[in-house]
Structures are given as structure tokens and as C-alpha cells.
Amino acid sequence: MGEVDTSKKVADRYLKREVLGEGTYGVVYKAIDTQTGQTVAIKKIRVGKQKEGVNVTALREIKLLKELKDPNIIELTDAFPHKGNLHLVFEFMETDLEAVIRNHNIVLSPADIKSYIQMTLKGLAFCHKKWVLHRDMKPNNLLIGPNGQLKLADFGLARVFGSPDRRFTHQVFARWYRAPELLFGTKQYGPGVDVWAAACIFAELLLRQPFLQGTSDIDQLGKIFAAFGTPTPSQWPDMVYLPDYVEYQYAPPSALRKKFSMASDDAFDLLSKMFTYDPKARISVQQALEHRYFTSAPLPTDPDKLPRPAPKRESVNSKASDFNPNEAPTVLSPPRKSRRVMPERGSFEGNASQVDKVDDHIGDIRLAAGESTSRNEPAPMSVDFSIFGAKPPNRPTINSADRTHLKRKLELDFQQPE
Numbered sequence: 463m464g465e466v467d468t469s470k471k472v473a474d475r476y477l478k479r480e481v482l483g484e485g486t487y488g489v490v491y492k493a494i495d496t497q498t499g500q501t502v503a504i505k506k507i508r509v510g511k512q513k514e515g516v517n518v519t520a521l522r523e524i525k526l527l528k529e530l531k532d533p534n535i536i537e538l539t540d541a542f543p544h545k546g547n548l549h550l551v552f553e554f555m556e557t558d559l560e561a562v563i564r565n566h567n568i569v570l571s572p573a574d575i576k577s578y579i580q581m582t583l584k585g586l587a588f589c590h591k592k593w594v595l596h597r598d599m600k601p602n603n604l605l606i607g608p609n610g611q612l613k614l615a616d617f618g619l620a621r622v623f624g625s626p627d628r629r630f631t632h633q634v635f636a637r638w639y640r641a642p643e644l645l646f647g648t649k650q651y652g653p654g655v656d657v658w659a660a661a662c663i664f665a666e667l668l669l670r671q672p673f674l675q676g677t678s679d680i681d682q683l684g685k686i687f688a689a690f691g692t693p694t695p696s697q698w699p700d701m702v703y704l705p706d707y708v709e710y711q712y713a714p715p716s717a718l719r720k721k722f723s724m725a726s727d728d729a730f731d732l733l734s735k736m737f738t739y740d741p742k743a744r745i746s747v748q749q750a751l752e753h754r755y756f757t758s759a760p761l762p763t764d765p766d767k768l769p770r771p772a773p774k775r776e777s778v779n780s781k782a783s784d785f786n787p788n789e790a791p792t793v794l795s796p797p798r799k800s801r802r803v804m805p806e807r808g809s810f811e812g813n814a815s816q817v818d819k820v821d822d823h824i825g826d827i828r829l830a831a832g833e834s835t836s837r838n839e840p841a842p843m844s845v846d847f848s849i850f851g852a853k854p855p856n857r858p859t860i861n862s863a864d865r866t867h868l869k870r871k872l873e874l875d876f877q878q879p880e
């Protein structure tokens with residue numbers, strides 16, 4: 463009884479306005495917080511319809527996410543269940559980095575790019591210090607506020623609500639930012655997955671278009687290998703033990719320095735270190751922030767001086783509306799481990815419509831151990847990240863009978879005054 467009243471009271475705090483868009487976890491509304499007069503964004507997450515019921519860990523972790531407060535993280539100001547859905551309330555942001563990158567009326571100077579990537583890394587560093595991974599970094603998850611401040615959105619949601627369902631259209635784009643260890647099915651991922659994604663975003667800021675546009679997970683790896691060269695066992699010793707590992711035909715690294723000719727030597731050096739294959743050897747976010755790129759001229763632009771587009775049009779989810787069903791991913795699935803994939807030279811040059819090149823014959827492929835690799839090969843680093851949260855998320859579920867209890871618990875948790 464009291465439970466229902468409380469729920470209504472909490473929900474009545476917010477006056478819903480228009481739909482801003484729909485993402486992986488549900489619909490996002492613009493709303494007014496009647497207590498503060500502030501505009502907020504409310505993400506309505508469909509927990510009621512999930513077959514397995516509400517995730518117990520989710521509710522606990524949502525509470526933890528509320529504690530994540532940093533200038534480069536979107537603040538989760540409130541969370542409450544309402545009509546079988548979980549509502550997450552966030553500070554409202556005007557635009558996002560994808561809109562900045564795609565707007566070709568906007569010129570991004572090297573100092574602007576440095577500022578945007580530095581804010582991205584600062585937000586990541588804060589969360590990694592708290593042992594929270596993002597796992598779904600992409601430019602449209604990097605929101606931009608009225609004073610130019612970039613803030614990471616959706617932090618921890620992948621862990622709380624499980625891996626996004628890639629059948630949804632908008633997930634087609636998320637693949638482009640996935641680290642090779644995730645594409646090979648690792649269960650033991652760490653903060654390196656966010657570093658790889660940040661590197662893809664860094665590359666995209668430089669190129670003004672997505673760097674590695676795979677049309678399927680296999681094609682994504684093909685694009686990565688075509689760009690950086692197929693990894694040798696000496697570059698990434700654990701690769702062959704990954705669950706979905708398949709042997710790819712050896713491809714030498716492409717002329718990446720030429721592709722990134724607009725980047726300074728420092729920018730290119732940092733980018734290369736963030737794109738290290740072996741997650742254990744990949745530069746950490748903290749180390750990236752300490753890279754000389756950030757202290758060498760030009761210094762990062764002040765956020766309030768950064769070029770950015772006009773606030774977003776309302777009720778438009780550009781990703782979903784841009785989606786072309788003809789470009790839906792085609793996954794070719796020959797038997798695991800008995801397939802070999804041939805990275806296509808030049809296919810990483812931004813052509814998303816290439817189909818996979820899969821060859822079922824194992825034969826003349828050699829990944830020569832110790833074979834000398836590229837001049838662009840990043841210098842291996844000796845830090846062992848395996849101590850850093852490398853355990854897979856533990857997501858026990860409950861049945862619907864327990865849901866009422868959890869709903870009540872969540873209400874109590876989030877009713878505490880700030």
C-alpha cells in the first residue's frame with residue numbers, strides 16, 4: 463500500500479516532456495525536476511518485461527553509480543521504479559561528441575581535439591579508479607553540456623544491465639569501438655576495453671569519420687588487422703586462448719602514419735599506445751593522461767571555448783534514423799576455430815559495406831612467432847592490468863516474486879535525501 467504511494471510521490475517529482483530518443487536500455491525523456499526547476503533526462507529502463515526478472519546486482523550497483531561524481535561523468539541524480547520500469551534521472555546535456563564530429567561546419571583544431579580526448583580520458587580515469595568500467599564507449603555516449611564540458615554517459619550500465627543486445631539497430635555502431643579481446647569473446651576483460659574505445663574516438667576526432675567500420679564482428683577484426691597488421695603471438699600471447707579466437711591470414715600493418723598525417727608525433731604516439739593489441743600491454747587511462755601529448759603545445763582548449771553545434775533537435779535519435787537496413791551486419795559463421803579470416807587490404811579505409819571474407823580452409827597460414835612487425839608497432843609496456851577488475855560481472859537474477867521486495871528496497875534507498 464504505502465509502497466505504491468511512495469512510488470507515485472517520487473515519480474510525481476518529475477514533469478515529463480518530449481522523448482529525446484531511444485537507446486539500448488529504453489526510452490529517454492526530457493523532464494523538469496519540480497523540486498529544483500532543473501531540466502533533466504530520464505532514462506526509462508524496461509525491467510518489468512525482462513524474462514529473467516530484475517537483476518539483483520543491478521539495483522545495488524545503480525546505488526553505487528549514484529556515488530560516481532566527477533566533472534566528466536554524467537551525474538545520476540535519482541533512480542526510482544515506476545510502473546514496472548526503472549527510471550534513472552540524469553543531468554540534462556545539450557549535445558554530444560558525435561554531433562560535433564559529424565558537423566562539418568565545425569573546424570576542430572589540434573587543441574580542440576586534445577581537449578575533447580582529455581576530458582574523455584579524465585572521466586574514464588575517475589571511473590577506473592573506482593573499479594567501474596564503461597564497456598560501451600562511443601561518441602554519442604560522450605555528452606556535452608552548455609559550458610562545453612564533456613561528460614561520459616551510461617557509465618556502468620553495461621555491467622548493471624548486461625551486455626547490450628546487438629540486434630538493436632543502434633548497436634551496429636557500437637561494434638566499431640569494441641576492443642579485439644571482446645570481439646574474440648574474452649570473459650576476462652578489464653579497463654583496456656575502454657582504452658581501445660577511447661582510441662577509436664581519438665582516431666575519429668582526427669579523421670572526422672569512424673576509423674574502423676566493421677559490418678560484423680568478424681569483419682570488425684578484419685578491419686582492425688588490416689589497419690594494424692594481424693597480431694603475432696609475441697605481440698599478444700593470450701590471443702589464441704580466447705573463446706572465439708579464429709585464425710586470420712597474416713596481413714602487414716598499413717601505412718597508418720600516412721592515414722593520420724594530420725596528427726602530431728605526440729598524438730600519433732599516444733594513439734598507437736592506446737591501440738596496443740595485448741590488453742595487458744595497452745597503456746592505462748592514467749598513463750595516457752600523463753603522456754607528453756597533453757603537456758606539449760598546443761595546450762588543450764578551455765571547454766567553454768570549444769566549438770560545438772547548436773543544442774540538439776528534440777525527439778530525434780540520429781543513430782536510429784540514420785540506420786540503413788541494407789547495411790545490417792551479416793555474420794558468417796563457419797565452425798569455430800576451423801575458420802580463417804582474411805583481412806582485406808584497404809578495407810579499413812572507411813567503407814562499411816564490405817562483406818566478410820571468410821575462408822574455411824586452414825592451410826598455409828602462419829602467424830610466425832617473433833616475426834618482426836610494423837614500424838608503427840606500439841612499444842610494449844610492462845604494467846600488469848590483470849589485477850584490475852578482470853572478473854566477469856556476476857549477475858544473479860531473481861524471479862518476479864522477489865520483485866516487489868526489491869522495488870520497495872530501491873524506493874527506500876533512493877528516498878534518502880541527497
Ligand SMILES: Nc1ncnc2c1ncn2[C@@H]1O[C@H](COP(=O)(O)OP(=O)(O)OP(=O)(O)O)[C@@H](O)[C@H]1O
Nearest residue numbers: 482483484485486490503552553554555602632779
Ligand atoms: N543526459 C542526457 N541529456 C540529454 N539527452 C540525453 C541524455 N542522455 C541521453 N540523451 C539522449 O537520449 C537519446 C537516447 O540516449 P541513450 O543513451 O539511451 O541511447 P543512445 O546513446 O542513442 O544509444 P545507446 O543506448 O546505444 O548508447 C539520445 O538522443 C541521447 O542523446
